[in-house]
Amino acid sequence: MDETNAPKKGGGIQKITGRLFGSVPLLGYLLAFLACVLWELLAGEPLSRMLGLPQVPMFFGILTIFKVLAALVDYLLKDAPFNGAVLVQIPSALIYFMVIYFAPLVVVARLTVKPANLMARYLQRFPLAVSALFQLGLMYAIFHFWVEVSDYRLITLKLTLIAVLFTLSLNIINGYMGEFSCSHPGFMAIGAYMSSLFSIGLFFDNRILGEAVFHISMAYFTFPLALIFGGLTASAAALIVAIPSFKTRGDYLAIISLAFLFIVKSFLENMQSLGGSRGITGQPNWAALPVIFITVVIGVWFINNFVTSTIGKALNAVRDDEAAAEAMTVNTRKTKMVAFLFGAFWAGVAGGLLAHVMRFINPAMFGIQKLAEVLAMVYFGGLNSVYGSIVGAVSISLLGEALRPLEIFKWIVIPLLLILVMIYRPTGLIAFKEFNIRQIFGPKEVE
């Protein structure tokens, strides 16, 4: 009677890695990574020169390898000139990766298991916020030092963080609520434009938007307001999709959301007062890495709090059986409304961040291409899961950047990868897994 049909866990390689690294807490990995990053700042340049690499590898060597492969492909297919010497960069890049990242990571992580666990346990005595903030601070330090090597890393990291927030906000509607919403780039567009209007329109003289309304000295601290303004307007627009969702599901709602996307894009293209097809440029450079990091962390925290609460799980109840949910006192209309508006809010915030990072926006950025990208991130990473959205956004972003030298192949590799994931894990890589903050920041006990 006590037996269930739950699948049993296990597997060979899982056992080995489990034994070696199962007891490393997050704190351990953070310390190890910090060590790697500092080590790279010290030894990266001389090492890469020694190995014959043109510059310090941008993404752990992956980009370097692909550049070489791209040159090779060019040579084979298009008879472009090929310098055989660059082939040595492939093993060099691998060596660099091992020396700068992999080895120190493994060594430090293993060595600091005991002290890291002790520290994590010690931190547990304080309210969760203390441990969380400490470890988030460490994470930020890692990012800070990592991007010091180059601006390219900086912008990629910024865009990746924004992608995480955007993907997670879509997961609320597509994963937790189980709809197929195509309107998310539209929400992002509204957020981008509205927050730009806020920051440029109010504080700067702009060719399109007119003269400044307030003085610039008050400007910087109103950036959060600009983001919130963008988010709220996106939420308001989400009503257009939320209200029909009371009566229809599935394909029909997908088309409604798609129509919404086209309407927003067309509207923006035609509003000359918003720059028309050329869009708006000249956003102030307020989207610094700490700002983005904090915003994304807050977003993830809000969203995770929501989906772990019973009110948040009502989204799942409505998805899996709406009639039963209603019979069990769940207000399904309110639930659907909240899902759309909340998801749209964070998409709008992500849009605001994007606008101030790129410092230009135009309607073409928020069309079918953006839709395909964000759908890929959500479904690749995993539905109904904060982990999934983080993994999906980071993977697809980094993969997209790393494959850039191979240009057009990028659009064969990424779709192919996604198809494989869909076939073998139809709901994504890490779906339905609950994100337990206490567990993540706490010590890892050996079982």
Added chain:
Amino acid sequence: MVGAYIGLGVALGLLALFGAGASAFLPGWVILVLTILISMFLTAFVGIIVERVGYRPLRDAPRASAAITGLMIGIILETANVLFLGGQRLKFPQLIKSVTYNIGGVFVTNKKIMIVLVSLALMLALHQFVTRTKWGMAMRAMAFDYVVVPLMGVPMNTIAAMTFAIGSALAAAAGILFGLAYPVLDPYMGVSFGWKAFVAAILGGRGSIMGACIAGFMLGFIEIMTVPAIQIVNRLFQLNIGSNLRDLIAYSIVLLILIFRPHGLFGQAYSAKLRL
């Protein structure tokens, strides 16, 4: 897109074989018909391969996963086109001479009449197939409940392949007709068409061929009519609205229709189970 490009290849091949112009061995319109038929046939094979590789493994998966797979396969096909044929635009050969008729002050070319007639004929044929033949019935049965259907002796894989074959063939025909009307082909020509077709199909109501037909015509009609309509409004009210509001107005109308008829124009009122 695939159909249009295959059609291009077929047409060029046929032209090379049978000559063109004054010393043609076969008249232009025969080549056109042959092109359409052969391309439909070949594209059907592409469709069958796509079904086998991308959709059959996902038969038990949530429908969203299949949708994503479809989207990705589309991207791969487009990218493959660019890879193998280069990113240039190709010109579709003129297979029939253009003749313009003046019907009561309206100028219509024979090409446009032919496109409309061929489309209607194909849609009618599809409607008959789906409603009157036993394979059509099997297709509709599979849409309702594909678990029980094989127990009734219906070969699911065959029917699924057939569905994709027919769909792809029709898409090929559409591509060739499009190539006739707008003779420049580029790898991404199918994108906006594909999404609009999706909108029209659902707007007409899931499962209704005639609904899709009517919705398709309606969508096209709205898209075209917004331009003169805006001009009239501009003149009447002394406004200066841009005539690029085509998409905006067309999709707003789509949205309104769906708000008031949540199951499409002719759709049956059963809710789609998302099966996550």
Added chain:
Amino acid sequence: MPLLEVVDMSHYFGGLRAVSNYNLNLDPGQITGLIGPNGAGKTTIFNLITGIHQPTKGIVRFDGRDIVGKKPNQIASLGIARTFQEMRLWRHMTVLDHIKMARYSNFSYGLWGAFLDSPRRNREEAQATELAMAYLTMFGVAQFADQLVVNLPYGAQRRVEMARAMVIEPKVLLLDEPTVGMTPDEMMAMIEVVRQAHQRFNLAIFLIEHRLRVVSELCQKVQALVFGEILVEGTPEEVQNNPQVIEAYIGEQEVEF
């Protein structure tokens, strides 16, 4: 005054008459059964009472208040809980979450509490967890609390579904074929569960059943429904032995335990 009162209810689906001139008086603490051949309209009556459909004609009163036109979740919050014949559970949810979900209308921490992990939210969630565990223990499924409900054996799933309905702390419980698919042992266990729940909470229970054994064990009053109309109403013995009822049921008597 009856707790649940249905007066002259009729319902048409398009041109099809599903229910006709239906009446019900359910007093507090009373157990009434509803029997009838398949397609008679029994589940439809449940759906009409709980607000899934609005009756074309007729009055439904709960605790003296008119509830026609209210949404199902409002009616549930007022105190009418139900189970489903086909057992509608949420595939991706744990057992504990199922029970907590039914407490939805009792949570007062609102959206901001949900977003911000407030102390109030944590307190209310903890209270709900405690209450849910109490009910799970009561129904003998507490050991499955953290399991996905779809991994449980059938009998346990049925109990979870009942616990979920019970945690609303209803005054009226509508059970739609609670013993369908059960073996004779499981059926007797379920009868006991219903009986205990009835005694402990003094519930009014309205029960759809095919198995006349269950009906005669539990019900004080029985209605027989055929083609949407009440054929006969009375004690279980009276209704079971009524010739018209037997005729309507011909062939189905054989399959009783």
